[in-house]
Amino acid sequence: MTLLVVACGLLLLTGLGALLLQRRPRGAAVFGVSGTVAAAMLGLYPCLRVLLGGSAELMCLPWPVPGGAFAVGLDAVSAVFLIPVLFVAALSAIYGVEYLQPFREGPAAGRSWFYYNVLVASMVMVLLARNGLLFLMAWECMSLASFFLVMYESEKPGVREAGWVYLVATHLGTACLVAMFVLLGREAGSLDFGRIGALPPAVAAAAFCLAIIGFGTKAGFVPLHVWLPEAHPAAPSHVSALLSGVMIKTGIYGLVRMLMLLGPPRTEWGWVLIGIGLTSGILGVAYALAQHDLKRLLAYHSVENIGIIALGLGVGVLGLSTGHPLIAQLGFGGALLHVVNHALFKSLLFLGAGAVVHATGTRDIDHLGGLAKVMPWTAAAFFVGAVAISGLPPLNGFVSEFLVYYGSFLSCLESGARAALPFIGAIVGLALIGGLASACFAKAFGIVFLGEPRTEQGRSAHDPGWTMRLPMLILAMACGAIGLGAPWAVRAMRPAVALLTHEPTAIIFTGTGNVLDLLGGLTECFWALVGLVGILGLGRWVLLRGRVVRQGLTWDCGYAVPSPRMQYTASSFAQWFVDWFRWALRTEHHRSLPQGVFSGTAFMNTETEDGFHEGLFRPVFERARWAFSKLRWIQHGQLQLYVLYIALTLVLLLIWYASHL
Numbered sequence: 001m002t003l004l005v006v007a008c009g010l011l012l013l014t015g016l017g018a019l020l021l022q023r024r025p026r027g028a029a030v031f032g033v034s035g036t037v038a039a040a041m042l043g044l045y046p047c048l049r050v051l052l053g054g055s056a057e058l059m060c061l062p063w064p065v066p067g068g069a070f071a072v073g074l075d076a077v078s079a080v081f082l083i084p085v086l087f088v089a090a091l092s093a094i095y096g097v098e099y100l101q102p103f104r105e106g107p108a109a110g111r112s113w114f115y116y117n118v119l120v121a122s123m124v125m126v127l128l129a130r131n132g133l134l135f136l137m138a139w140e141c142m143s144l145a146s147f148f149l150v151m152y153e154s155e156k157p158g159v160r161e162a163g164w165v166y167l168v169a170t171h172l173g174t175a176c177l178v179a180m181f182v183l184l185g186r187e188a189g190s191l192d193f194g195r196i197g198a199l200p201p202a203v204a205a206a207a208f209c210l211a212i213i214g215f216g217t218k219a220g221f222v223p224l225h226v227w228l229p230e231a232h233p234a235a236p237s238h239v240s241a242l243l244s245g246v247m248i249k250t251g252i253y254g255l256v257r258m259l260m261l262l263g264p265p266r267t268e269w270g271w272v273l274i275g276i277g278l279t280s281g282i283l284g285v286a287y288a289l290a291q292h293d294l295k296r297l298l299a300y301h302s303v304e305n306i307g308i309i310a311l312g313l314g315v316g317v318l319g320l321s322t323g324h325p326l327i328a329q330l331g332f333g334g335a336l337l338h339v340v341n342h343a344l345f346k347s348l349l350f351l352g353a354g355a356v357v358h359a360t361g362t363r364d365i366d367h368l369g370g371l372a373k374v375m376p377w378t379a380a381a382f383f384v385g386a387v388a389i390s391g392l393p394p395l396n397g398f399v400s401e402f403l404v405y406y407g408s409f410l411s412c413l414e415s416g417a418r419a420a421l422p423f424i425g426a427i428v429g430l431a432l433i434g435g436l437a438s439a440c441f442a443k444a445f446g447i448v449f450l451g452e453p454r455t456e457q458g459r460s461a462h463d464p465g466w467t468m469r470l471p472m473l474i475l476a477m478a479c480g481a482i483g484l485g486a487p488w489a490v491r492a493m494r495p496a497v498a499l500l501t502h503e504p505t506a507i508i509f510t511g512t513g514n515v516l517d518l519l520g521g522l523t524e525c526f527w528a529l530v531g532l533v534g535i536l537g538l539g540r541w542v543l544l545r546g547r548v549v550r551q552g553l554t555w556d557c558g559y560a561v562p563s564p565r566m567q568y569t570a571s572s573f574a575q576w577f578v579d580w581f582r583w584a585l586r587t588e589h590h591r592s593l594p595q596g597v598f599s600g601t602a603f604m605n606t607e608t609e610d611g612f613h614e615g616l617f618r619p620v621f622e623r624a625r626w627a628f629s630k631l632r633w634i635q636h637g638q639l640q641l642y643v644l645y646i647a648l649t650l651v652l653l654l655i656w657y658a659s660h661l
Contacts, residue, residue, distance in 0.1 A: 001057035001074050003046050004082075004128060007039035008121045014038075015117030022110025029100070032113025033093045036120060040090035043124065047079040047086070051492050053505075058130065058194075067185065068192035071130035076495035077260070078127045080336050081253045084343035085127065085246045087478075089120045091471035092245075095351055096238035098467040099358060112152055112236070119145035119242070126250050132181035132191035139177065139250075143170040146247060149239045150231045162227075162234035165613075168621070169227040173217030177254075180210035184261075196261045204262045208269055211258040212276070219251030221310065222280040223612040225303045229287070230613075232299035233363065237354020240295060244302045245347035249339050252309055256336075259317065260500065267321045273314030274422045278429040281307025285436040286581040289443070289574045290608035294353045294363045297444060298346070301389060304433060305342045309335045311426050312404045316500065318422060319407065324414065325501055329508050330407030330515065332500045333493045338400035340489075341482060345388035345397060348475035352382035355468055356448065359461035365444065365570040366605075370453040377463045379449045381472040386441035388479045391434045394526030396482035399489060399519070405430060406515060436577065443573045454564040484526050486519045571606045578606060586611055 014035020018028040050056065056075035063070040074082075093116065100109050122145060125138035147170070151163040181191060187203050188196045199207070217224040228248070232240045259265060284303030291297040312335030319327030355378040356371065357363055372379035388395040408423040408430075415423065453459040463469060482489045494508040501508075509515045578587050587608045594602040634645075 001046060001059050001072065001128075003042045004074060004124060005059070005072065007043040007086075008124050010042070011035055011039045011117040011121035011124075015114040015121070018110050018113035018117070020110075022108075022114075025100075025109040028110035028113050029097050032117055033097055035117055036093040037090045039120070040086040043086045044083060046074060047082045050074055050076055050079045051083075051495055053495070060130075065133060067133040068131045068190045068195075070134060071192055071194070072125070072128040072134070073130040074128060075499060077253075077256060077336075077499055080493065080496045081127050081246075081249055081339065082124065084249070084340050085120070085123050088245045088343050088347045088475075089123075089242060091474060092238040092241045092347065092351070095241075095354070095468050095471040096236065098465050099236060099238050099354055108152065112149065112239075115145045115148045116239070116242075119149060119247070123247060123250060127253060130193045132185060132193070135254075136174070136177060136181065139174065142247070142250065143167075143174065146170075146231075146239075146243060149243075150235045152236055152239070153234070156234075159234040162230035166227040166231040169217055169224070173214045173224070176210045176214035176217075180207050180214060180258075183207055183210070193257075193261060197263065199263055201266075205266070207258065207262055211255055212272065215251040215254040215258070216276070217251070219248050219255070220280070220303045220306045221276050222283050222303060222307075223616060225280070225284070225306075226610055226613040226617055228302055229291075229296050229299040229610060232302070232350075233293055233295035237295070237350055237357060240298075240354070241347040241350040244299065244350055245343040248302060248306065249343065252306070252313075252335075252339060256313070256500070259313075265317045265321050267318060270314045270316075270318030270321060271422055273310050273317060274426055275314075277307045277309070277311030277314055278425055279307070280304065280310060281429055281433040282436075283584060285433055285440060286577075286585060287608065287610065289436060289440045289577045289581075290585055290587055290606065292365050292570045292605075294356065294365055294368075294444065294448065295350070296363075297365070297440070298349050298353060301349075301437070301440070302342075302346060304437065305338065305346065305389070308401065308404070308430070308433065309338050309342070311335075311429065312338060312400075315404055315407050315411070315423065315426060319411065320501060322415075322419065324411065325503055326509075327407045327411045327414075328501045329497050329503070330403050330410070333490060333497045333509065334400050334403030334407065336493050336496050337403065337482075337489060338397075341388070341396040341400050341479075344475050344478050344482070345385045345395075348381060348385040348472060348479065349389065351468070351472050351475070352378055352385060355464045355472070356461075358464055358468070360455070360457040362455075362457065365447050367455050368448045368453075368458055369451045369564060369567065370449070370458055371461055372449040374453075374459070374461045375449075375463045377469050378472070379445075381476045382449065383445060384476040384479055386445050388483075390438040390441055391430075392438070393522070394480070394483045394529060396479045396489070399483060399486040401430060401434070402519075402522075403490070403515065406518075439577060440574075443570060447568060447570055447573065451567045452564045454567075484523060484530065486523050486526075487516050490516060490519060569605070575606075578608070584611065 014031045017031040021027040021031060056073065058071070058073040061070040100112065119142060122138045122142035126135060126142060129135035129138055147163055147167050150166055151159060153159045183203060184196050184207055185191045187199055220228045232244050235243060281304050284300050284307055288297045288300035288304065291300060312331050315331030316328045316335060319325065319331055355375065356368065359375060360368060362368065384395065388397040391397045391401045405427060408426045411423040412420045490509065494505050497508050498505045578585060585608050587606050590605050590607065592602050
C-alpha cells in the first residue's frame with residue numbers, strides 16, 4: 001500500500017517537473033516517461049503480491065474534510081484493475097516519446113506529459129479510494145486530466161468538439177455519482193466504504209440505478225457511449241490506448257465496488273446487466289463495421305467489449321442471487337479477466353493504429369492498403385490484436401469469453417425455462433458479437449495492411465522506431481502468454497472472485513466440470529497448434545534456404561495492369577453487414593453507378609453517424625441551450641451583482657437549513 005501511495009506522489013512530482021520543463025520538450029519527455037515507468041514498477045509489486053495470496057491492506061489517516069477519513073485500501077479486486085493501469089500506462093508512455101516527436105515545437109508536449117501523469121495518478125487513487133469524497137475527488141481529477149489530453153490538438157475544430165462532448169458526458173455521469181454517494185452517506189452516516197452496509201431494498205435499488213448511469217457513462221454503456229467515438233480518435237494514439245484500454249475500466253471498477261457494498265444482489269440487477277451487455281456488445285460492433293476511420297472503429301469496439309464485461313457481470317449476479325456459486329464464479333471471473341485482456345489487446349490495437357497514422361498521416365481506411373509489405377512489425381502486432389479481440393484461440397480474448405460461455409451453458413442446464421432466458425441471450429449474443437468482430441477486423445486488417453497501396457503515403461510508409469515498436473511487441477506477447485497459460489491466468493483471478501462471491505479461495509472454479517482442468521486440456525491443444533505452426537515454419541525455412549525467391553504477379557484474370565481501384569473498400573466489404581443493421585445504423589449511401597461499356601467516374605461510399613448522438617443527445621442539448629439562452633439577461637458583467645447573487649443564495653440555504661433543524 002505504501003508503495004502505491006509513493007507511486008502516486010512520484011507521478012505527480014515528475015508530472016510537475018515535465019510542466020516546468022515545457023519549453024524543453026526532450027527534458028519534459030524524460031521527466032514524464034521516467035516517472036510513469038518508475039511508478040509502475042513500484043506499484044506492480046504490491047498488486048501482484050495481493051493476487052498471489054497476500055492479505056488486503058487498508059490505510060486510514062485523519063483529514064479535515066467532512067465525511068470520514070482519508071481511507072485508501074488494496075484488495076484483490078483493486079489489484080486486478082491496477083495491474084493493467086500501471087502496465088499499459090508505462091508502455092504507452094514509452095511509445096509516446098517517439099510518437100510526439102512531430103509536436104515538439106512549443107510547450108504542448110510538456111503540458112501533455114503533466115496531464116498524462118496526473119491521469120495515471122488519479123486512476124490509481126480511484127482504484128485505492130475507500131471513502132466516497134476521496135473517490136469523487138480522484139474521479140474529477142481523472143476526468144479533467146483526460147479532457148486536456150483529448151484536447152492536445154485543440155486548434156482542430158473536430159478535436160474541440162470531441163473534447164466538449166467528453167467533458168459534458170463525464171460531468172453528467174459524475175452528477176449521478178454525487179447523488180449516489182449522498183444517498184449512501186445519508187443511510188450509513190459516513191462516506192467511508194467500510195461503514196456502508198445493510199441498506200434498505202429501495203435505497204439499494206436507487207443506488208444501483210445511479211451507479212449504472214454514473215459509472216456506465218465512463219465505461220461506455222449504450223446509449224451513454226457517445227463520447228467514446230469522438231474522444232478516442234481525437235487524442236494522440238498513446239493517450240487513446242490509455243483511455244480505451246484502462247480508463248474506461250474505472251467505470252467497471254466502480255460498478256463492481258458498488259455491487260460489493262450494496263449487499264446481496266437482486267435477480268433483476270443481473271437481467272439489467274445482461275440487457276446492457278447485449279445492447280452495448282451488438283450495437284458497438286455493428287457501428288464499428290460501418291466506420292472508415294481506423295481509430296473510430298477501435299473506439300466502437302471498446303463499447304462492444306464493455307458489453308462483454310457487462311454480460312459476465314450479469315451472469316455472475318444472476319448466479320449469486322439464485323444460489324449457484326459456480327455460475328457466479330465463472331461470470332465474475334470471465335468479466336474480471338476480460339478487463340485485463342481488453343486492456344492488453346485494445347491498447348495494442350490503438351498503438352498499432354498510431355503507428356499507421358504516424359507513418360501515413362491518415363486514419364481513413366480507404367486511403368490505406370498494402371502496409372504489411374512496408375510495415376511488417378506493425379502488421380504482425382495489429383494482427384495479434386485483431387485475433388485476440390475477435391475472441392479466437394489461442395489468444396487471451398478467447399479465455400475470458402470462454403468462462404462467460406461456460407457459465408451460461410451450465411446455467412441453462414441447471415435452470416428452468418424462464419430462468420434460462422438471460423443465459424440463452426448471453427450465449428447467442430456472445431456468438432453474434434464474436435462473428436461480427438471477426439468480420440470487422442477482417443475488414444480493418446485486410447484493407448489497411450493487405451493488397452496494394454492506394455496512396456503515395458502508403459507506398460513510402462515504414463515501421464516506427466523501437467521506442468514505438470517495443471511496447472507493441474510486449475503487449476502482443478502478453479496476449480499470447482495469457483492465451484497459452486490460461487489455467488494460470490484464471491487462477492490469478494481467484495482472490496478477486498472470492499471477494500465478490502464470498503467463497504473461500506480454495507473452492508473457486510471447482511465443481512461440475514472443473515473449469516481449470518478443462519482449460520488445461522484446451523491449453524495443451526493450443527501448444528500443439530503453436531508447435532505445428534513452428535514446425536511448418538521451420539520446414540519452409542529449410543526448403544527455401546539457399547534458393548532464390550522471386551516475386552511476381554498473381555493470376556490476374558486477364559487484367560494486365562491491376563490497380564488499387566479494383567480492391568475492396570471499407571464500404572464495399574462491410575456492405576452486407578451494414579445493410580443487416582440498417583434499422584439501427586441508418587447509414588447514408590452515396591454512389592454513382594457505372595454507365596455504359598467504358599464508364600467514367602463511378603464511386604460508392606457510406607456515412608454512418610451515431611444515432612444516439614444525433615437523434616437523442618444533440619436535440620436535447622440544443623433545446624437546453626435555447627432554454628438557458630433566455631437567462632442571459634442576468635449576466636450583467638457587473639461584479640457587485642454577482643456577489644449579490646452569491647449572498648442571496650447563501651441566505652436561502654441558511655433559511656432552508658434552519659427550517660430542517
